[in-house]
Amino acid sequence: MRIVILGAGPAGLYLAYLIRRRNPRADVRVIEQNPPDATFGFGVVFSERALEFLDADDPETHAAIRPHLIGWRDITIDHRGEKVRIDGVGFTAIGRLHLLQVLQERLEQVGIVPQYNQAVASVDDLGAADLVVGADGVNSLVRRTFEGEFGTTTQTMSNRFVWYGTRKPFDTLTQTFLETPEGHFNAHHYRYSGSMSTFIVEVDEETFFRVGFDAMDEERTRAKCEQVFAATLGGYPLVTNRSLWRQFPRIWNERWSHGRYVLVGDALRTAHFSIGSGSRLAMEDVIALDRALEANGEDVPAALAAYEAARRPIVEKLYAAANASIDWYERFPEHMKLEPYEFALSYMRRSERVSLEELRRNSPRFIAGVEAARAKA
Numbered sequence: 001m002r003i004v005i006l007g008a009g010p011a012g013l014y015l016a017y018l019i020r021r022r023n024p025r026a027d028v029r030v031i032e033q034n035p036p037d038a039t040f041g042f043g044v045v046f047s048e049r050a051l052e053f054l055d056a057d058d059p060e061t062h063a064a065i066r067p068h069l070i071g072w073r074d075i076t077i078d079h080r081g082e083k084v085r086i087d088g089v090g091f092t093a094i095g096r097l098h099l100l101q102v103l104q105e106r107l108e109q110v111g112i113v114p115q116y117n118q119a120v121a122s123v124d125d126l127g128a129a130d131l132v133v134g135a136d137g138v139n140s141l142v143r144r145t146f147e148g149e150f151g152t153t154t155q156t157m158s159n160r161f162v163w164y165g166t167r168k169p170f171d172t173l174t175q176t177f178l179e180t181p182e183g184h185f186n187a188h189h190y191r192y193s194g195s196m197s198t199f200i201v202e203v204d205e206e207t208f209f210r211v212g213f214d215a216m217d218e219e220r221t222r223a224k225c226e227q228v229f230a231a232t233l234g235g236y237p238l239v240t241n242r243s244l245w246r247q248f249p250r251i252w253n254e255r256w257s258h259g260r261y262v263l264v265g266d267a268l269r270t271a272h273f274s275i276g277s278g279s280r281l282a283m284e285d286v287i288a289l290d291r292a293l294e295a296n297g298e299d300v301p302a303a304l305a306a307y308e309a310a311r312r313p314i315v316e317k318l319y320a321a322a323n324a325s326i327d328w329y330e331r332f333p334e335h336m337k338l339e340p341y342e343f344a345l346s347y348m349r350r351s352e353r354v355s356l357e358e359l360r361r362n363s364p365r366f367i368a369g370v371e372a373a374r375a376k377a
């Protein structure tokens with residue numbers, strides 16, 4: 001079987017690795033528009049147990065990723081200058097480039113080097129293949145080509161976000177919320193290596209236009225964000241990497257495959273960065289696809305149906321959680337009317353997955369803080 005994978009992000013790299021590891025003679029090509037060391041963004045987070053899925057099936061890849069992970073136990077919500085600490089949550093983070101490098105090395109060990117610097121303009125240019133995998137991310141060419149067949153829906157969020165890095169080493173994953181005369185600002189920030197942190201700035205639409213961000217270039221935007229978050233950054237500059245304002249697209253596909261074409265990762269569905277699961281979901285998608293291919297041999301339609309049947313229920317749950325989280329962020333200025341502890345509680349319960357009982361069990365110090373604040377009110 002000839003397999004072509006479009007895109008060498010986490011999904012494309014890991015799928016090629018899994019297929020070739022299982023079958024050393026598999027005919028797999030990976031095509032990527034960028035050079036191997038180009039990447040947008042900075043670090044990405046995984047929840048603490050997010051990489052356990054790797055440990056059972058692929059301990060070597062897990063072992064290769066693990067040394068690059070930075071972990072911490074608490075989240076901090078900084079609202080009205082009060083830092084509310086939420087214990088017992090647990091996250092790990094890694095530089096996106098490091099993650100890609102590890103996966104590239106794994107792939108090379110099974111004898112595959114992606115064809116880099118090849119921007120594909122049409123699926124007709126992909127060459128002969130029995131299976132074409134769209135691992136080509138949020139703006140997927142494969143998805144756009146067959147939008148009707150996949151039943152794609154895209155909803156663009158109104159908040160604006162911009163992805164920076166900074167050398168300031170933050171203690172925990174922190175969400176800083178600020179209200180200024182110009183509007184409402186949020187920063188998601190966390191350390192992802194010994195020397196770097198991610199710093200994503202998010203604003204509601206009203207603030208975006210009131211500040212005049214729409215008329216600012218990358219440099220002026222950076223300077224303005226630095227000024228707004230001066231106290232949080234403590235003198236450290238923001239570092240840019242194609243750091244332009246974007247609106248998050250909520251993408252879903254009713255059907256995951258069409259003929260010999262199948263979607264995985266962000267091409268298939270987006271998961272908002274506030275739940276920190278996009279890279280993990282992408283890798284889990286391709287584990288499911290590889291298993292379906294293994295179970296169904298050369299029967300591509302049966303394999304693609306099995307992939308969707310196995311994966312869909314899990315993805316639907318996470319997609320719902322991610323969307324609830326997006327909705328919370330879309331209304332964050334309204335939530336900011338809450339007192340710090342109530343605000344932090346609303347943040348923790350935004351994806352509607354965490355009950356108060358669970359919070360009491362996992363984050364006893366935080367819940368004690370909520371109760372103490374209520375008693376004082």
Ligand SMILES: Cc1cc2nc3c(=O)[nH]c(=O)nc-3n(C[C@H](O)[C@H](O)[C@H](O)COP(=O)(O)OP(=O)(O)OC[C@H]3O[C@@H](n4cnc5c(N)ncnc54)[C@H](O)[C@@H]3O)c2cc1C
Binds near residue numbers: 032118136137161264
């Ligand atoms: C601000 C922000 C913060 C995030 N934070 C997190 C986080 O904390 N944790 C987390 O897990 N995830 C996070 N994500 C999401 C994560 O980056 C994605 O979910 C993940 O990269 C998806 O992997 P993928 O392989 O499906 O797609 P991608 O990583 O987007 O890879 C797709 C690849 O396809 C290539 N490609 C596309 N079109 C073509 C073409 N026509 N020809 C050739 N090549 C092409 C692209 O160049 C790219 O390399 C974040 C995303 C954003 C925007």
